[in-house]
Amino acid sequence: MVQLAADDRLDEVFHALANRTRRALLGRLAAGPARVNELAEPHGMSVNAISKHLMVLERAGLVQREGTGHVRACRLDAAPMASAEAWIAGYRRFWSDKIDRLAAFVETAGD
Amino acid sequence: MVQLAADDRLDEVFHALANRTRRALLGRLAAGPARVNELAEPHGMSVNAISKHLMVLERAGLVQREGTGHVRACRLDAAPMASAEAWIAGYRRFWSDKIDRLAAFVETAGD
DNA sequence: CACTCTCTCAACCGTATGGTTGACAATCCT
DNA sequence: AGGATTGTCAACCATACGGTTGAGAGAGTG
Numbered sequence: 001m002v003q004l005a006a007d008d009r010l011d012e013v014f015h016a017l018a019n020r021t022r023r024a025l026l027g028r029l030a031a032g033p034a035r036v037n038e039l040a041e042p043h044g045m046s047v048n049a050i051s052k053h054l055m056v057l058e059r060a061g062l063v064q065r066e067g068t069g070h071v072r073a074c075r076l077d078a079a080p081m082a083s084a085e086a087w088i089a090g091y092r093r094f095w096s097d098k099i100d101r102l103a104a105f106v107e108t109a110g111d
Numbered sequence: 112m113v114q115l116a117a118d119d120r121l122d123e124v125f126h127a128l129a130n131r132t133r134r135a136l137l138g139r140l141a142a143g144p145a146r147v148n149e150l151a152e153p154h155g156m157s158v159n160a161i162s163k164h165l166m167v168l169e170r171a172g173l174v175q176r177e178g179t180g181h182v183r184a185c186r187l188d189a190a191p192m193a194s195a196e197a198w199i200a201g202y203r204r205f206w207s208d209k210i211d212r213l214a215a216f217v218e219t220a221g222d
Numbered sequence: 223c224a225c226t227c228t229c230t231c232a233a234c235c236g237t238a239t240g241g242t243t244g245a246c247a248a249t250c251c252t
Numbered sequence: 253a254g255g256a257t258t259g260t261c262a263a264c265c266a267t268a269c270g271g272t273t274g275a276g277a278g279a280g281t282g
Contacts, residue, residue, distance in 0.1 A: 007134075014128040017129075017195075017198075018129050020121070020122060026202070030202065035258080036259060045242095047258080049241055055260095079205075082206050084128075087128075088196045094187060095192065096193075146229090147229060148229080159230080160271055163230095
């Protein structure tokens with residue numbers, strides 16, 4: 001994989017997330033790996049369109065393909081989201097107050 | 112302002128963030144309100160291009176214009192970032208472990 | 223009033239997005 | 253081997269992005 005500048009990677013991650021179909025795909029993949037066909041089902045779109053969305057997600061590093069064969073499963077890799085969230089977190093003080101920070105603590109330490 | 116569906120708003124916010132020039136504009140506005148002219152300076156672009164970027168940010172609710180006059184200042188409104196971060200946070204368990212959660216706590220409670 | 227400064231509107235251009243259809247490669251199952 | 257299933261490649265299309273230039277509107281200032 002080519003090493004990208006941080007800004008390039010942020011561009012790609014935010015762009016990948018800026019589409020509800022792709023967010024839905026990530027939501028589905030959060031429940032476990034799936035094949036392209038399976039992913040395309042719920043959306044009223046062609047398998048082809050889903051394949052292109054998956055390539056956008058793959059380019060952003062959010063999805064990885066497994067296996068070389070017929071049954072190529074797609075697997076979620078949420079790691080790049082961390083940098084996106086970290087960027088946003090730099091602005092948290094502009095909307096968050098102490099109660100929000102407490103809520104964040106409860107959420108992150110909750111289990 | 113028109114009430115948008117949550118997905119529409121997320122589309123717009125993530126799209127607004129998916130561009131380094133716009134992220135840089137937000138970074139500048141984090142230091143305080145500024146006029147369009149002032150914002151355009153550091154980037155090697157026309158004031159016109161910056162104006163269009165600001166409209167994207169405004170459409171996402173991340174920037175608000177103040178004043179009707181000659182000196183229209185732009186002000187950061189980071190609130191929509193909260194929903195974007197909340198969406199990402201739903202995937203935090205896929206990359207975060209307890210140490211990361213501790214770090215998040217330290218960061219959010221740090222000041 | 224005339225002029226300057228600031229900003230937006232409008233048109234344009236090249237490229238990218240998001241979708242389609244159709245063809246094709248590759249794998250699995252008889 | 254033959255055929256069904258799965259997925260990508262390629263071409264196409266309409267629209268949106270990201271930038272430019274040029275014109276023009278509005279507020280301040282001589």
